[in-house]
Amino acid sequence: MSTPNPNILVYSPKQAKAYAQFIQDYGFTSVKYAESLEEAERYLPDTEIILGWKFPTKLLSQSISSSVRWFQSTGAGVDDLISDQSIPENIILTRIVDQFGAFISEYVFTYLLYIVKDVPRMRQSQIEHRWDSFISESLAGKTLGVAGIGSIGEEIVRKARAFNMNVYGLSFSEKNAQIVDCHFTSDKWREFVKELDYLVLTLPLTVDTYQVLNREMLLAMKQDSCLVNVGRGALIDETDLISVMQSGHLRAAVLDVFESEPLAKNHPFYSMPNVYVTSHLSGPSTVEGVSQFFIDNLNRYVNNQRLQGIVDRNRGY
Amino acid sequence: MSTPNPNILVYSPKQAKAYAQFIQDYGFTSVKYAESLEEAERYLPDTEIILGWKFPTKLLSQSISSSVRWFQSTGAGVDDLISDQSIPENIILTRIVDQFGAFISEYVFTYLLYIVKDVPRMRQSQIEHRWDSFISESLAGKTLGVAGIGSIGEEIVRKARAFNMNVYGLSFSEKNAQIVDCHFTSDKWREFVKELDYLVLTLPLTVDTYQVLNREMLLAMKQDSCLVNVGRGALIDETDLISVMQSGHLRAAVLDVFESEPLAKNHPFYSMPNVYVTSHLSGPSTVEGVSQFFIDNLNRYVNNQRLQGIVDRNRGY
Numbered sequence: 049m050s051t052p053n054p055n056i057l058v059y060s061p062k063q064a065k066a067y068a069q070f071i072q073d074y075g076f077t078s079v080k081y082a083e084s085l086e087e088a089e090r091y092l093p094d095t096e097i098i099l100g101w102k103f104p105t106k107l108l109s110q111s112i113s114s115s116v117r118w119f120q121s122t123g124a125g126v127d128d129l130i131s132d133q134s135i136p137e138n139i140i141l142t143r144i145v146d147q148f149g150a151f152i153s154e155y156v157f158t159y160l161l162y163i164v165k166d167v168p169r170m171r172q173s174q175i176e177h178r179w180d181s182f183i184s185e186s187l188a189g190k191t192l193g194v195a196g197i198g199s200i201g202e203e204i205v206r207k208a209r210a211f212n213m214n215v216y217g218l219s220f221s222e223k224n225a226q227i228v229d230c231h232f233t234s235d236k237w238r239e240f241v242k243e244l245d246y247l248v249l250t251l252p253l254t255v256d257t258y259q260v261l262n263r264e265m266l267l268a269m270k271q272d273s274c275l276v277n278v279g280r281g282a283l284i285d286e287t288d289l290i291s292v293m294q295s296g297h298l299r300a301a302v303l304d305v306f307e308s309e310p311l312a313k314n315h316p317f318y319s320m321p322n323v324y325v326t327s328h329l330s331g332p333s334t335v336e337g338v339s340q341f342f343i344d345n346l347n348r349y350v351n352n353q354r355l356q357g358i359v360d361r362n363r364g365y
Numbered sequence: 366m367s368t369p370n371p372n373i374l375v376y377s378p379k380q381a382k383a384y385a386q387f388i389q390d391y392g393f394t395s396v397k398y399a400e401s402l403e404e405a406e407r408y409l410p411d412t413e414i415i416l417g418w419k420f421p422t423k424l425l426s427q428s429i430s431s432s433v434r435w436f437q438s439t440g441a442g443v444d445d446l447i448s449d450q451s452i453p454e455n456i457i458l459t460r461i462v463d464q465f466g467a468f469i470s471e472y473v474f475t476y477l478l479y480i481v482k483d484v485p486r487m488r489q490s491q492i493e494h495r496w497d498s499f500i501s502e503s504l505a506g507k508t509l510g511v512a513g514i515g516s517i518g519e520e521i522v523r524k525a526r527a528f529n530m531n532v533y534g535l536s537f538s539e540k541n542a543q544i545v546d547c548h549f550t551s552d553k554w555r556e557f558v559k560e561l562d563y564l565v566l567t568l569p570l571t572v573d574t575y576q577v578l579n580r581e582m583l584l585a586m587k588q589d590s591c592l593v594n595v596g597r598g599a600l601i602d603e604t605d606l607i608s609v610m611q612s613g614h615l616r617a618a619v620l621d622v623f624e625s626e627p628l629a630k631n632h633p634f635y636s637m638p639n640v641y642v643t644s645h646l647s648g649p650s651t652v653e654g655v656s657q658f659f660i661d662n663l664n665r666y667v668n669n670q671r672l673q674g675i676v677d678r679n680r681g682y
Contacts, residue, residue, distance in 0.1 A: 154504060161471060161475035177636075178630075314494070318494045324491070326490075327487075
């Protein structure tokens with residue numbers, strides 16, 4: 049049985065205060081915020097609910113966290129939380145869902161179009177004051193594969209339809225299987241990737257997806273296909289990707305996520321001509337968006353309704 | 366009454382032979398091709414039908430053209446033909462319709478996304494090996510205005526829906542008015558432009574649309590709005606656009622067409638920081654696409670059916 053005004057702790061190294069303000073503005077007045085381990089330790093003993101980003105998870109198994117009932121992550125991916133198996137089972141973990149689809153799908157089509165229309169050639173012609181009328185390719189009729197067709201993948205599929213693309217999908221369950229032209233289960237990766245012009249990864253990182261794009265799978269893709277990763281860096285074996293691309297396989301790789309972030313300053317990806325590196329920005333957790341999701345969930349919590357985005361620890365997301 | 370195998374002349378300074386081959390492959394065997402005025406003069410006396418690009422229109426009013434019944438342009442815009450008022454009234458003029466929507470709408474969204482997601486910043490960060498996570502804007506919720514909602518504008522509207530944009534439209538007739546959230550007729554330009562985040566011009570060039578985007582209209586647009594021109598260069602007063610943008614008005618202009626093409630090598634547009642110049646390439650006339658349209662129209666012609674894309678010379682397109 050929840051109280052109508054539960055004790056909430058917001059933890060975020062940079063934006064804790066902004067989140068706390070937003071939540072208080074919605075009438076939940078019992079909010080503390082912490083930006084460091086020490087501050088978290090101070091407030092945890094009375095805390096029932098945590099809204100957290102980069103939270104020091106080891107605190108959750110200590111006695112100071114014994115009153116914590118629910119942990120809401122500010123992100124969609126919770127592999128960092130899941131990997132800490134000491135988090136007590138009685139703490140409900142939730143992640144943000146249905147929030148990043150619009151942003152991430154815009155990012156994906158920004159780069160698909162940038163590459164297919166050959167914007168770099170257009171920009172270079174302008175720099176040289178050169179009239180250079182050429183016929184670029186079209187996305188229409190091309191085949192896009194979306195690995196992971198949850199709320200993010202679903203938005204990518206919807207936009208792909210507007211561009212008259214063929215759309216394939218791979219996922220672990222049959223959910224949403226009907227939205228794609230051809231659905232593959234996770235034991236059919238090779239069959240899935242071999243026909244694609246574009247492969248977009250939106251998968252969570254789990255034991256099943258870790259480095260699923262290894263040398264063998266990358267080589268199973270068409271030589272002139274493009275890979276886009278907006279899921280998690282470790283879905284790809286980065287060493288394999290570098291050597292495969294250096295051998296001339298794949299037309300381009302658009303990478304927003306990396307096994308280790310921030311990407312090291314001397315990482316080869318930065319200088320590879322067909323690799324587009326961005327800084328984990330495709331699906332930004334805005335204070336407003338996350339807070340709104342959290343407030344909705346808070347209202348469910350105080351009314352004893354089922355929360356949105358509950359993480360299945362066995363499944364891994 | 367048409368013959369089943371009419372005499373056809375293909376005129377194109379560069380691609381006449383390729384067109385002729387395509388047409389012959391479809392069983393219309395009486396095809397000549399010309400790449401110069403002199404060659405055209407040689408073949409015109411027996412010609413009934415012309416498929417032409419950059420055709421020397423003055424020949425059409427001469428006696429050597431007395432057997433010409435139909436002139437099919439290889440493009441969607443026919444302002445160059447219309448402007449020659451000496452073309453005999455008994456020659457039917459047709460233009461390509463329903464062919465460029467996919468290409469041009471891809472071009473439009475390439476640049477809308479390039480600008481809204483701030484790709485230049487992402488590319489620069491990569492060059493500097495710099496991890497630079499920032500929150501870019503989204504097309505979702507923004508208002509796009511499409512001036513000209515024929516077959517090209519219609520495709521732009523369809524894609525804008527997939528990006529959850531609000532869509533306004535301006536056109537001279539009520540045709541397609543129902544596909545936009547708010548429709549304006551051509552006497553309501555100022556009301557149309559003032560709410561827009563993005564204005565895309567797909568209009569034909571006529572006496573009514575010539576330099577319709579002059580200083581006054583450009584200043585009626587929101588200061589941080591973007592202008593995209595995929596119609597005709599002379600829809601815009603280019604001198605006014607330069608001075609208005611130099612004064613800090615408008616966030617960006619994406620220009621694929623110009624009053625004089627090719628754009629002069631020393632034209633200011635090339636070096637203006639927020640002007641994106643491309644070389645009239647957004648809606649390419651491919652030999653295959655144009656030939657296919659022409660073959661369809663040829664079959665209508667020999668069967669005495671109404672042709673597609675008939676130009677109304679009074680209306681101007």
